[in-house]
Amino acid sequence: MGFRVTSGTFRPDQVSFTFDGVAIEAYPAETVAAALIANDVRGFRRDRSGRLRGPYCNMGTCFECVVEVRAPARASGVPFCDPHVPWRTVRACLLRVEAGLEVRSRKAPGIKDLSA
Amino acid sequence: MSARYDVAIIGAGLVGCAAAFELGLRGRRVAVLDQGEVNRGASGRNAGSLHFQIEPRMLEGGADPQRLAQLIPVNLRAIEDWRELPGRLRREIELVMHGGLMVAETAGERELLVRKSEVETRGGLPVRLVEGEELSRVAPYLAERVRCASYCTAEGHANPRLVTPAFAAAARHLGGEIMTGARVGGLEGRPEGWRIHIEWLRQQSGTAAASSLDAEAVLVAAGAWSPEILAPYGVRVPLVPVALSMNVTERCAPVVHHLVQHVGRRLSVKQVEAGNVLIGGGWPASLFGSETLGPNPEVWLREDSMIGNAAMAIHVVPVLAGLNLIRTWSGIASVSVDHLPVLGAIASMPGVFIAAGESSFTLGPTYARLVSELICLGQASMPIGLYRPDRFEPAADRSA
Numbered sequence: 001m002g003f004r005v006t007s008g009t010f011r012p013d014q015v016s017f018t019f020d021g022v023a024i025e026a027y028p029a030e031t032v033a034a035a036l037i038a039n040d041v042r043g044f045r046r047d048r049s050g051r052l053r054g055p056y057c058n059m060g061t062c063f064e065c066v067v068e069v070r071a072p073a074r075a076s077g078v079p080f081c082d083p084h085v086p087w088r089t090v091r092a093c094l095l096r097v098e099a100g101l102e103v104r105s106r107k108a109p110g111i112k113d114l115s116a
Numbered sequence: 117m118s119a120r121y122d123v124a125i126i127g128a129g130l131v132g133c134a135a136a137f138e139l140g141l142r143g144r145r146v147a148v149l150d151q152g153e154v155n156r157g158a159s160g161r162n163a164g165s166l167h168f169q170i171e172p173r174m175l176e177g178g179a180d181p182q183r184l185a186q187l188i189p190v191n192l193r194a195i196e197d198w199r200e201l202p203g204r205l206r207r208e209i210e211l212v213m214h215g216g217l218m219v220a221e222t223a224g225e226r227e228l229l230v231r232k233s234e235v236e237t238r239g240g241l242p243v244r245l246v247e248g249e250e251l252s253r254v255a256p257y258l259a260e261r262v263r264c265a266s267y268c269t270a271e272g273h274a275n276p277r278l279v280t281p282a283f284a285a286a287a288r289h290l291g292g293e294i295m296t297g298a299r300v301g302g303l304e305g306r307p308e309g310w311r312i313h314i315e316w317l318r319q320q321s322g323t324a325a326a327s328s329l330d331a332e333a334v335l336v337a338a339g340a341w342s343p344e345i346l347a348p349y350g351v352r353v354p355l356v357p358v359a360l361s362m363n364v365t366e367r368c369a370p371v372v373h374h375l376v377q378h379v380g381r382r383l384s385v386k387q388v389e390a391g392n393v394l395i396g397g398g399w400p401a402s403l404f405g406s407e408t409l410g411p412n413p414e415v416w417l418r419e420d421s422m423i424g425n426a427a428m429a430i431h432v433v434p435v436l437a438g439l440n441l442i443r444t445w446s447g448i449a450s451v452s453v454d455h456l457p458v459l460g461a462i463a464s465m466p467g468v469f470i471a472a473g474e475s476s477f478t479l480g481p482t483y484a485r486l487v488s489e490l491i492c493l494g495q496a497s498m499p500i501g502l503y504r505p506d507r508f509e510p511a512a513d514r515s516a
Contacts, residue, residue: 112368
């Protein structure tokens with residue numbers, strides 16, 4: 001169970017992004033990984049044997065939290081926003097949420113599918 | 117008293133370990149010495165291409181067809197050698213020979229391919245020109261700007277991290293000894309052969325390591341390090357070290373089904389078994405140092421090479437833009453003025469042989485085979501005069 005600290009905090013308005021097509025509410029400056037965990041998403045991807053994997057180190061080292069993202073054309077905080085590259089592989093723990101960001105887990109277990 | 121061997125091989129890379137295997141099969145007692153580790157140099161750091169087409173650098177300045185034709189027999193032999201390797205080594209080397217495409221974009225580049233493939237076809241290499249609809253069918257992943265490709269059905273790749281260790285294991289199985297951390301301190305001519313003085317760079321476990329060994333013949337197979345091994349004896353090996361860089365992407369579902377090279381640009385692309393795409397083709401890294409490389413040469417990767425190489429790969433295979441690079445690394449290869457290896461006997465040092473230089477991954481097993489024949493039989497089974505170590509010396513200086 002993931003939860004946010006709520007007492008004694010000030011938070012701006014929530015933004016919304018999607019994970020595998022499902023809307024996720026998050027606060028600006030949260031990472032995609034934090035927002036997913038706060039929304040009880042634990043399986044971020046599947047490994048080669050088909051088992052679910054999720055964040056382990058939460059600091060960019062282990063690559064367990066890898067997801068694929070597609071950003072709206074004017075998302076400011078996404079450095080690799082390239083219209084020719086619809087889906088990028090990123091570590092969810094290093095990417096901040098943006099309104100309209102689309103996040104998906106990999107379709108093929110353990111491997112990127114360039115045709116999708 | 118020094119231990120006696122039939123052949124001492126300097127360098128535990130692909131050529132050295134393959135020669136140890138070939139000589140072991142011929143019943144020779146072999147020792148392999150390396151100042152580093154097995155497969156630590158270019159043999160284990162290249163991108164694993166098996167390229168049998170005449171290389172673009174050979175076509176520079178309108179090379180004459182007769183000379184180009186001379187390059188083909190060794191490639192034909194190498195195709196056979198690679199096909200036999202898995203059976204001979206009985207170890208996994210991730211060998212794939214599913215064909216390779218050398219692509220052209222401009223009319224001038226297409227003309228180069230036409231000339232090249234005429235020579236190759238006459239020489240018996242399985243190469244043909246593919247363009248238009250057929251090219252889209254054979255390689256739908258290529259950019260539209262690629263108008264034409266020469267297609268060699270035998271090309272492919274193998275895993276450089278497996279090939280040399282497989283040769284080393286097979287050589288040991290035949291009784292060969294491989295000594296690592298063993299730097300050659302000197303070669304001393306003796307009536308019955310050569311005494312090799314050894315400087316141990318690391319503490320050896322177990323019994324005290326010998327400080328020398330004796331061998332009837334010596335094979336220098338030390339890649340870019342070969343010149344500095346023979347320099348003290350007045351032998352000028354016509355090889356120059358170059359640091360190159362390679363890149364690899366994250367894994368993805370199969371998309372590139374061939375070895376892809378470019379006739380006019382520096383590029384090689386292939387997708388390996390695990391799904392990663394390897395990108396190379398001769399982009400430089402920076403090599404620092406003086407005249408000798410020594411055991412730990414300083415090499416710096418270059419950001420412009422990494423970016424330029426990746427951009428070139430995307431230029432030819434656009435779908436690669438959707439992948440992340442996960443690693444870039446370098447290795448030190450050696451090149452010669454005529455882009456040919458150095459293979460043969462050292463005239464001024466009877467019993468000393470060399471096999472090093474260009475294309476030593478693709479052609480390495482074949483170089484090893486040929487030089488082993490030369491050592492054991494006094495003659496290789498195909499002409500290797502083109503590669504002789506003293507080919508750049510004035511003819512008057514050549515003895516024998």
